Amino acid sequence: MSKKYVMGNGAIALGALSAGVNMVAGYPGTPSSEIIETVAKYPHEGTYVEWSVNEKAAMEVASAAAYCGARAMVTMKQVGLNVASDPLMSLAYVGVKGGMVVVSADDPGPISSQTEQDTRRFAEFARIPVFDPSSPEEAFEMVRDAFDCSEKYRTPVILRPTTRVDHAYASVEAPDSFKAKEYEGFVKDSKKWVIFPRLSYMNHAMIEKRNTEIGNDFSSYLFNTVTGSSEKAVVATGVSYAYAAEFLKEHPDVRLIKVGTPYPLPESFLLKALDGVSEVLCFEELSPYIEESLLKLAGKHHLDINVRGKLTGDVPPSGENDADSARQIISRFLGFAQDEKSVDYSDAPQPPARPPVLCAGCPHRASFYAVKRAMKGKKAYFCGDIGCYTLGNAMPLDMVDTCLCMGAGITMAQGFNHMDSDATAISFTGDSTFFASGMTGVVNAVYNAADMIVCVLDNSTTAMTGHQPHPGTGRNMMAAPVEKVSIEKILLAAGVKKVITVDPLDLDAAVEAVKECAKLKGVKAIIFKSPCIAIEKSNKKMRVDSQKCVGCLRCIKEIGCPALSVTDGKAVIDENLCTGCGLCSKLCAVGAIGGV
Amino acid sequence: MNKDIMICGVGGQGTVLASKIIAASAMDEGYTVHSAETIGMAQRGGPVTSHVRIGDDAFSPLIPIGGADLLIAFEPSEAVRNLKYLKKDGFVIVNSVPMKPTSLGSSEGYDGKAEIEFVKSKCSCLIVNSDELCAPFGSSKFFNVAVLGAASGSGELGIKKKTICDEIVKIVPERFKEKNLAAFAAGYKLGEER
Numbered sequence: 160m161s162k163k164y165v166m167g168n169g170a171i172a173l174g175a176l177s178a179g180v181n182m183v184a185g186y187p188g189t190p191s192s193e194i195i196e197t198v199a200k201y202p203h204e205g206t207y208v209e210w211s212v213n214e215k216a217a218m219e220v221a222s223a224a225a226y227c228g229a230r231a232m233v234t235m236k237q238v239g240l241n242v243a244s245d246p247l248m249s250l251a252y253v254g255v256k257g258g259m260v261v262v263s264a265d266d267p268g269p270i271s272s273q274t275e276q277d278t279r280r281f282a283e284f285a286r287i288p289v290f291d292p293s294s295p296e297e298a299f300e301m302v303r304d305a306f307d308c309s310e311k312y313r314t315p316v317i318l319r320p321t322t323r324v325d326h327a328y329a330s331v332e333a334p335d336s337f338k339a340k341e342y343e344g345f346v347k348d349s350k351k352w353v354i355f356p357r358l359s360y361m362n363h364a365m366i367e368k369r370n371t372e373i374g375n376d377f378s379s380y381l382f383n384t385v386t387g388s389s390e391k392a393v394v395a396t397g398v399s400y401a402y403a404a405e406f407l408k409e410h411p412d413v414r415l416i417k418v419g420t421p422y423p424l425p426e427s428f429l430l431k432a433l434d435g436v437s438e439v440l441c442f443e444e445l446s447p448y449i450e451e452s453l454l455k456l457a458g459k460h461h462l463d464i465n466v467r468g469k470l471t472g473d474v475p476p477s478g479e480n481d482a483d484s485a486r487q488i489i490s491r492f493l494g495f496a497q498d499e500k501s502v503d504y505s506d507a508p509q510p511p512a513r514p515p516v517l518c519a520g521c522p523h524r525a526s527f528y529a530v531k532r533a534m535k536g537k538k539a540y541f542c543g544d545i546g547c548y549t550l551g552n553a554m555p556l557d558m559v560d561t562c563l564c565m566g567a568g569i570t571m572a573q574g575f576n577h578m579d580s581d582a583t584a585i586s587f588t589g590d591s592t593f594f595a596s597g598m599t600g601v602v603n604a605v606y607n608a609a610d611m612i613v614c615v616l617d618n619s620t621t622a623m624t625g626h627q628p629h630p631g632t633g634r635n636m637m638a639a640p641v642e643k644v645s646i647e648k649i650l651l652a653a654g655v656k657k658v659i660t661v662d663p664l665d666l667d668a669a670v671e672a673v674k675e676c677a678k679l680k681g682v683k684a685i686i687f688k689s690p691c692i693a694i695e696k697s698n699k700k701m702r703v704d705s706q707k708c709v710g711c712l713r714c715i716k717e718i719g720c721p722a723l724s725v726t727d728g729k730a731v732i733d734e735n736l737c738t739g740c741g742l743c744s745k746l747c748a749v750g751a752i753g754g755v
Numbered sequence: 756m757n758k759d760i761m762i763c764g765v766g767g768q769g770t771v772l773a774s775k776i777i778a779a780s781a782m783d784e785g786y787t788v789h790s791a792e793t794i795g796m797a798q799r800g801g802p803v804t805s806h807v808r809i810g811d812d813a814f815s816p817l818i819p820i821g822g823a824d825l826l827i828a829f830e831p832s833e834a835v836r837n838l839k840y841l842k843k844d845g846f847v848i849v850n851s852v853p854m855k856p857t858s859l860g861s862s863e864g865y866d867g868k869a870e871i872e873f874v875k876s877k878c879s880c881l882i883v884n885s886d887e888l889c890a891p892f893g894s895s896k897f898f899n900v901a902v903l904g905a906a907s908g909s910g911e912l913g914i915k916k917k918t919i920c921d922e923i924v925k926i927v928p929e930r931f932k933e934k935n936l937a938a939f940a941a942g943y944k945l946g947e948e949r
Contacts, residue, residue, distance in 0.1 A: 164782055294816075327816030328778060328790040401815035408814070482819035502821075502877060504839055508869045510832040511856040513765060516800040721800050724855040735895050736767070 162332055165197065167295035167324040171234075171262060172197035173333040174302030179340030181229035181257070182207045184217035186595065187624035188236030189271035190325035191264035195234055196625070199636050205339030208636040210627050213565070213595040214239035218246040218261070225255035225315070226352060229342040230306055234262040237276050238564065242596070244281070247315065249354050251285040252362045254313040257342055258306035265321045267444035267479035273545070273564060275477055277445035278319040279421045286366050288373050289317040289422045290382075293400040295329040297382060297419070308376070312369055321444065323398040323479070374423035382419030385432040389414045392433065393489055395442040396421060396449055402485035403442050413493065424452050433464060440492040441468030444480050467492065517550045519722035520697065520738025522689035523616050525663035527551040527558040528718055528742065529687075530585060530614065532666075533673030539583040540575045544568035544597070546589035547623045548616050555719045559587070566596030572611045573604040583677055584611040590646060591621035591629040598649060604682045605654040612676045613655070613684040615646055616663075618691040626694055646686055656681040663687040666745045692738050699739025700755040703730050707751035714743040714752065756786060757810030758913050759818045763837045764829025765854045766793070766803050769899035772926070773827065774805035776903060779922045780914045781809045791816035802833055809913070825911045827902055829885075830854045831867030834874050846911045847880035848902060848946075852895075881909055881949045888941055892934050900927070900935045901942035908946020916943065 165173065172194045175183060183198045183206065185191070199208050207224075211217035214235040221231035235243060240263040247261065263281070266272040282289035290305050292298035298320055309316040350358070377383060387407075392414035395403040400417045407413050416432045416439075418425070433439065433453075441450035450468035457464050467473045474480075474488055490497055517524045527548075530541070543549055543559030544567065552559035561571055572586035588597040593615050601613060621627040628634050630644035650658045657679055659672040669687065676683035708729040715723045715730060720743060722736035732743075734755070744752035760777060764770045771792050778788045786809045793803040806818045818840055826841050828834030828849040841847060853867030874880050883905055885898040892901075900923060906912045907919055920936060927935045 162782075164778060164788065294814075323791065323816055326791055328788070328792075329816075330782065330788070398815065402817075405814035405819075408812075481817050482815055482822070486819065502839075502841075502843060504835075504877070506873075507835050507838065508832075508873055510802075510836040510870075511865050513801050513856050515766070518767075518800070 160332055160334055162330045164328055164330050165295065166193055167298050167320055167327050167329070168193035169197040170295040170299040170329065170331050171302055171318065171320065173201070173331060174299040175232045175260070176201060176203055176206065176337040177333055178258070178303040178306045179230055179338065180206055180232050181339045181342060182221055182224035182231040183234070184209045184211050184220045184231070185234030186211055186214045186217055186239055187621050187627040188239050188264070189624055190266055190322040191234050191236045191239070191262060192624040192627065193325070194262060195636065196627070202336040203339065204337070206337065210629065210636055212630060214243035215246060218243040218250070221259060222246060222250050222255070225257045225259035227257060227342055227345045229257040230340060231257060232260045232262060235264070236272065237263055237265045237278055238273055239263070240278060240281055242565065248285055250315050251287050251366070252359045253352065253354050254362065255309060255315055256313065258309035259315040260302060260305045260309060260318055261315055262318045262320070264325050265319055265445060267321055270322050270479075275445055277448055278317060279448045280446060282317045282319070282422045286370060287314050287317060288312075288420065289319050291319050291397045291419055291421050292324055293397055293417065293419070295324060295327055296331060298324055299331045299333070301382065301419070308373070312373055314366075321397050370423040374426055377420040377423065377425035378428035380420055380425065382417065383425050383428050384417045385414065387412050387414040388435070390435060390437050391493055392416055392436045392439045393442055393492070394418060394439055394449055394453065397444065399442045399444055399480045399485070402480055402482045403489060405482060406485045406489055418449055421448055421452070424456065426456060429453070429456060430460060433462065436464055438465040438467065440473060440489065441466065442474060442480065442485065442488065443468070514553060515550060516553055516719065516721050517547065518692055519720050519736040520692040520740040521547070522618060522663045522687065522692065522740070523548045523551060524556065524718055524720065525666065525669065525689070525740065525742050526614065526616050526687035527556045527587070529663055529666060529669035530673050531556065531558055533670045533677065534583060534585070537583060537677070538581055539585055540572065540579070542568040542572040542575065542584070542586045544586070544588045544592050546592055548587055548589055551587065553719065555716055565592055566600055569597050569600030569613055570603060573600065573607065573609040576609045576611050580610065584609070585614060586611065587614045587616060590615060590617040590619065590631050593646060594630045594644070598653070601650060601653050601655065601682065601684075609682055610680055611682055612673070613650070613682065615684065615686045617646060617686050617688045620691050620694060622691045622693065626691065650684045654682075655684045657683040658686065659684070660686040660688055663689050664740055664742065666742065692740070697738040700734045700737045701732055701739050701741060701744055701752050702734070702755045703732055704751045704753065705729050707749055709749055709751070711748065714747055717746055718742055756913050757812045758825070759813070759823045760807040760809070760825045760827065760912070761818055761823040761837060761840050762805040762807070762827045762829070763833045764803055765833060766800050768829045768854070769896060770803055770805050770829055773899040773903055774807050776900070776919060776922050776926055777807050777912070777914070779926065780918045781807070783918050783922065784914055787811050789813050789816050802836060804837060825906065827906055829898065829902070831870035831874070832865070835870045838874065838877060841878060845878060846909065847874055847878050848905050848909065849874055849880055849882055850885045850898065850902065851882050852885045881905060881946065883942070883945055888945065889938065891941065892938050897934060897938040901938040904939035904942025905946035907939075908943035909949050910946075
């Protein structure tokens with residue numbers, strides 16, 4: 160045993176390893192990605208770990224482990240749960256034998272996500288229990304409790320951390336090496352493991368009855384707590400509890416109720432905790448889940464309690480809470496005077512906007528630029544996808560017209576083609592996204608005789624989420640090397656008419672490839688292949704010869720590389736950022752940019 | 756000791772390493788530590804912050820507005836952006852070398868000078884220049900450790916110099932160890948002279 164200073168995601172990983180987890184599978188997605196990486200990092204015996212191609216695959220692979228009586232954990236971000244919802248909804252009916260914990264990380268803000276969806280709703284929708292940690296330390300404990308709950312009631316259980324829990328660091332006391340638990344193995348029983356309408360009907364009734372029992376269990380759960388005894392109470396969940404508790408430490412008399420298990424609702428705990436309360440403020444993020452639960456509870460038990468929160472406008476409907484919103488919102492609710500702690504900074508110079516951009520030297524910049532150049536003056540729709548390359552939307556590249564969800568670039572480009580055949584429909588999909596859910600879109604486009612260009616931006620890694628390997632990388636979480644799955648062969652096998660693989664940093668060849676594909680009918684594909692610059696470090700640098708530079712700033716206006724800026728009317732290159740990709744030198748009309 | 760330290764800058768400047776070293780050093784001295792970083796899409800060239808909270812008073816990972824004892828800013832405009840987190844009597848260490856944003860319109864004219872003057876006018880601070888400080892080491896990549904030296908030398912960190920140096924040795928790659936320790940020493944000297 161030793162004290163380990165880890166991220167919340169690391170704490171979840173250590174919690175699972177401490178619980179003897181036999182299998183961990185998932186798909187990368189901020190803020191969840193570090194869980195699997197941490198599991199792989201610590202010495203463990205008998206635990207199988209994988210990055211799956213997508214969340215649905217991960218959920219199904221892990222379900223089989225749980226059918227065997229093994230302990231399984233699946234990790235993903237909240238939108239990943241949408242992808243995995245098909246197996247999850249059915250698995251909730253079938254149930255499990257070994258403990259199965261589904262970690263779905265929510266992202267209030269959102270900070271790095273498409274949606275502000277609330278996994279607590281998903282748990283209720285699937286009728287399965289959910290644990291909602293307020294800190295890394297608590298997440299560490301809750302994983303083990305979630306496994307126990309899962310095995311006791313033979314149901315998958317959700318652990319729902321949020322970004323500020325996933326990415327906060329704290330110390331946990333954990334073993335230094337781990338051993339997976341023994342398990343029985345799969346015992347055939349088609350009445351149990353094959354989902355049929357009859358089984359679903361029977362189990363639905365069982366689940367509803369069981370959930371009342373789980374709610375009763377949760378009523379005595381360690382992480383459902385109440386402090387203080389005031390008539391006006393604050394109920395908080397997740398990290399919002401931490402903010403509220405920090406503010407209320409100066410007001411210990413205020414009744415503060417923490418709900419660590421939002422579903423099934425710990426009714427008897429709440430009835431007791433709310434005894435003597437006339438008004439309650441629900442301080443939570445994402446949806447008004449606890450607020451609505453309390454409204455139902457008050458209705459069911461005829462409680463004379465005024466329930467406030469998001470629905471009453473006391474708590475903002477969107478965005479994340481923090482220590483400051485906790486102070487303001489709770490003070491207003493309790494009628495405290497708002498103390499003016501901060502200095503007046505209203506005369507501050509406006510800081511420059513810093514939207515996220517593609518890294519200096521990122522090959523995606525060159526890919527987008529090649530397509531832009533080849534399609535100049537032609538009507539075209541550019542359908543983007545999820546990954547670093549969503550940033551291709553930023554000026555001056557301006558090459559992402561749509562971005563919806565994982566894999567939608569290819570299928571939406573196909574849709575545009577059917578609605579407007581005068582335009583060239585072009586999709587941009589990263590390599591990891593291609594494997595996750597792009598492949599099926601290619602088949603759909605070929606089958607339905609679309610005219611379009613599929614661009615695969617292949618940097619051999621899942622870059623945005625921290626460089627996780629994928630089927631095209633050549634290694635997995637258990638071994639290296641493994642056979643690389645060839646994107647080119649998949650495209651050809653699917654019946655794509657023309658597949659060109661090109662280095663995007665070879666600008667002329669890349670532009671030519673796009674032009675050639677644009678002339679052809681049917682589905683064509685270009686694989687822009689060049690390694691992620693954050694992995695394949697480069698020592699090369701470019702420099703602007705200020706004598707030659709005429710100050711046209713074409714380099715800056717066309718590609719927007721963060722290493723380029725203007726000083727005294729001329730372009731300069733920040734050599735700390737430059738990787739020497741040379742894209743800027745290829746478009747300088749006077750040859751002022753060259754290698755150092 | 757209870758101490759809230761915020762580190763801010765632009766993605767890629769190495770703020771995370773600085774916060775890791777502070778957190779690890781504080782733990783070595785027996786304190787409870789919580790911290791939080793910007794991760795994900797926001798870190799690609801965007802403003803980043805690290806919150807390091809030392810002591811038992813911190814419940815949540817984020818420092819409240821007006822709560823930081825020390826603000827270490829890797830960039831002038833980022834110092835201004837996050838100055839509201841500083842306590843009334845807090846201390847700021849700020850790099851005077853600006854990171855110009857990529858977009859053309861706003862990068863013209865921004866040189867960080869007005870921002871440094873603003874910080875000076877509002878609080879007690881130490882101004883450091885990463886180009887000058889890191890010149891002997893050949894890369895501004897050593898600024899994160901050099902600025903830790905400045906924080907340590909200024910006496911505002913509340914952690915022993917030796918503890919921090921031991922952590923630097925543990926955390927940075929072996930081949931950069933000597934340069935990092937030298938960068939720390941150079942920063943420390945500046946901090947002492949404030």
